[in-house]
Amino acid sequence: MAVFLNSFLPDSDADSKLQLVDEGLDKLGTEADSSPYKLINQADIATILKPRRAFSHKGTYGHALLIAGDIKTMGAALLCASGCLYGGAGLTTLSVPESGLTALNSVLPEVMYLERKQLVKIKSLKKYNAIAIGPGLGKHLEVIGIIEELVTLKVPVVADADALNILSKRADLLFHLAKNSIFTPHLKEFDTLFGKHKNWWERLQTARTMAKKLGAVIVLKNQFTFIVDQEGDVLINPTGNPAMAQGGMGDVLTGLIAAYVAQGYSAKAAALLGCYFHGKAGDELAVDHHNITASSLAAQLPLSVKRFLR
Ligand SMILES: NC(=O)C1=CN([C@@H]2O[C@H](COP(=O)(O)OP(=O)(O)OC[C@H]3O[C@@H](n4cnc5c(N)ncnc54)[C@H](OP(=O)(O)O)[C@@H]3O)[C@@H](O)[C@H]2O)[C@@H](O)CC1
Numbered sequence: 001m002a003v004f005l006n007s008f009l010p011d012s013d014a015d016s017k018l019q020l021v022d023e024g025l026d027k028l029g030t031e032a033d034s035s036p037y038k039l040i041n042q043a044d045i046a047t048i049l050k051p052r053r054a055f056s057h058k059g060t061y062g063h064a065l066l067i068a069g070d071i072k073t074m075g076a077a078l079l080c081a082s083g084c085l086y087g088g089a090g091l092t093t094l095s096v097p098e099s100g101l102t103a104l105n106s107v108l109p110e111v112m113y114l115e116r117k118q119l120v121k122i123k124s125l126k127k128y129n130a131i132a133i134g135p136g137l138g139k140h141l142e143v144i145g146i147i148e149e150l151v152t153l154k155v156p157v158v159a160d161a162d163a164l165n166i167l168s169k170r171a172d173l174l175f176h177l178a179k180n181s182i183f184t185p186h187l188k189e190f191d192t193l194f195g196k197h198k199n200w201w202e203r204l205q206t207a208r209t210m211a212k213k214l215g216a217v218i219v220l221k222n223q224f225t226f227i228v229d230q231e232g233d234v235l236i237n238p239t240g241n242p243a244m245a246q247g248g249m250g251d252v253l254t255g256l257i258a259a260y261v262a263q264g265y266s267a268k269a270a271a272l273l274g275c276y277f278h279g280k281a282g283d284e285l286a287v288d289h290h291n292i293t294a295s296s297l298a299a300q301l302p303l304s305v306k307r308f309l310r
């Protein structure tokens, strides 16, 4: 049965009602009857996900650096770090203001700490296999300086929350971020970054144009999250549910996507795996829970991936 794009949008319009959605990602963009809108299925994820290997060690699964948190939003940084930790990165380092150090050591003892002032030693950041920036970060001058340094370093980043709000005011930085960066805006952050939109159809068209222009993956979060790749294809995530509508859920997703980048997946594969398992963990918890906290979702992630592999 044909599936149309409007089924995945909160608003309906003449254009999206006419757009067919392919089931699965296997049709190539060059095929004559291929649609740029594709619904991700279980087989797609099974093709991408690699099992953890015999004789592997923490170095095999990469080192992620997360730059997040401010005095009143330290929780966002901890949630982001838990997404990365439970997402299976070999090593996770969190850079928060020093006032967050005790909380970090108490809540997530597996995660290492990097002082904010160390971030200016920009060349030393090259050792990380993934860098994510944004959850609960604030928009003050120090933070803007960090983003300027990351742009100079020319490494792809996962950019969320306040990092996106800063980039919205600095086109010079936005257009010079390394290719294959991943942007993870929700609706409001997306419109702040790329301008107001009348409806979701228009928002998706902008996402397609901007993903191509920036050479980036845009993860436009919603009930059905849209992963827009560097070719402008829109991959629709089927997992997730309204029990997940609680603060901090996106912070966990940012850490989870960074964990997959650290493990060596491409930007597109990391976004696909991150969104799929984030939603799947939420779906499994929603069987017995009316609503789900972001920290409980993070802890569910290894179970969900294991069940999937079985
Ligand atoms: N424990 C912590 O430390 C936490 C820290 N956090 C961190 O704090 C920082 C600021 O986060 P924030 O929640 O204050 O602002 P932001 O996310 O811009 O939302 C503002 C308004 O936008 C709207 N809106 C949002 N999403 C929407 C959607 N999908 N669809 C439609 N509308 C949507 C909605 O407006 P409304 O619809 O209510 O008018 C909402 O009220 C950020 O860095 C984050 O990482 C949080 O993660 C929470 C846990």
Ligand SMILES: Nc1ncnc2c1ncn2[C@@H]1O[C@H](COP(=O)(O)OP(=O)(O)O)[C@@H](O)[C@H]1O
Pocket (backbone or CB within 6 Å): 161, 185, 186, 221, 222, 223, 224, 225, 239, 240, 241, 242, 243, 244, 245, 246, 247, 248, 249, 250, 251, 252, 253, 278
């Ligand atoms: N009703 C819903 N159905 C499916 N997923 C949801 C729903 N509500 C929220 N989510 C997911 O939770 C996350 C929320 O992200 P975000 O708005 O950035 O939260 P926060 O800033 O509080 O961390 C997104 O990944 C989104 O897809």
